[in-house]
Amino acid sequence: MDELESLNGADEKLWLFGKEDIENSPSREKNIQSSTERRIIASCARFILEVGAALEVPQLTRCAAIKLMQRFYLMESMSRHSPPAVASACLFVACKVQECVKRLRDVIYWSIKIKTRSEQFPRGEDLLEESSRFQAEKKLVLLKERDVLRVLNFDYDVDLPFKYIIQLVKLYGTSAEQQKDLIQYAWNFVNDSLLTSIHMEYKEMDIATAALHLAMLYSNHELKKVPETGKPWYTHYSIDPKTMVEICNRMLEHYDVEV
Template sequence: MYLKMPGWYYDKKELRNSPSAQDGIDFKTEMRYRKEGARLIIDTGSRMDLGYNTMATGVVYYHRFYMFHSFKQFPRYVTACCCLFLAGKVEETPKKCKDIIKTARNLLTDHKFATFGEDPKEEVMTLERILLQTIKFDLQVEHPYQYLLKYAKCLKGDKVKLQKMVQMAWTFVNDSLCTTLALQWEPEIIAVALMYLAGKLSKFEVVDWIGRTAKHLRWWDMFVEDVTMDLLEDICHQVLDLYSHTDSANTPDSPPLQPNKSIQQLPPNAQRTSNGQEKAVSP
């Protein structure tokens, strides 16, 4: 089995025994709270034109935070803004705390925003210290995006179909942020699984790839070893479950953050604007 790095990865039993679960919040509700916080980070970040890496880093902080604290103790929308605020500084796309709160305010109902209390900025700034201690000042986070682009460049086949598959996989990576996959598996494995899913759905079958040798049965064997089909299927189903709900509250509804060039033109870490900020727009 693929060896997990220590520290930030949990099995499903551990995920179901979270501080929120111990605090009496059922698993389905906790998953909804995680999704709603992740969505606020993504929607707020999108409105503020933050790079996808910044938003993804903020979401990972958010998921990690709630492996140590209960949703009953720390309101999810306050935590979401705090995570985006910190991620902006770490990913060198800083935004003022008050601007993040103002943007989030426009996305939340009065009832939801009430959880920020009398002084929203003070709430977020105070929480930042707790967040830093909780994530043990482990600030650098890798995401599946870079691996998705790296792996795709090795695949041979119809360029148009390949591009379609990559765009679809990119969207799946975005939406996977609303799940706990980032707490379960390394970004390389998530990238492989969601490229596999996108390949199936877009009918892009990988038959050859750069660097292929006799020992490689599948293209991803070059990058991650001993990944079973059962594992890939499990990851795919966790993402597909996001789309299985018909009510709008549970349907991913943000615009996809997709690369706006052909895969062959994208450098390893996507594009950067003149101020160093990553840029990701729909094609």
């Protein structure tokens, strides 16, 4: 099955959270400041991307792991669950679900290697499978895997914006060069947005539409109108224009600009 199509988001609406839920997350209730929580979430997302890249995990699987991690921390506090271990566990689970299974020892190896790259281990003791550090990390990741499965109630359905971006560009794009540019710009905006809580708050098809709107602004490309109705292309998924602008501005927060 094509990887894009295998990311089934039929029950995605069950995992959308309101702003109040996010502002009163379990970590916030344990007196972890919002800025600290956001920084840790972003750090965990980067960690998943980096470990996944080292393991040659497909991009979409890495993104799915990030969403599982974000869901987990809207149900459980960071004070109870080590973020790096949860991140590694979510990547391990996502690999199983997306049928790109990686050996646990390889996940542990690269997790330790990336976490400790600033430390000095001239003989590589930390990376030997029989070492106490390796075994302790393995035990912790397996424990967090069970926690992730329990907290998420074995629901691994994850939707992502990428397939919607491709569909919109193919439907309303013009030249092949324009389509390539728009997809690249939109994917870049989506990748950056995975460091935030946007994907916990909005439907992925709405995020895709917003990312493509930004892609048009920054690439100076235009998409065609809907042939049957003459309406703008962004009406394809019936998104409220205000919601689209809201998502765009959320995406651009890191760049300190607005649309």
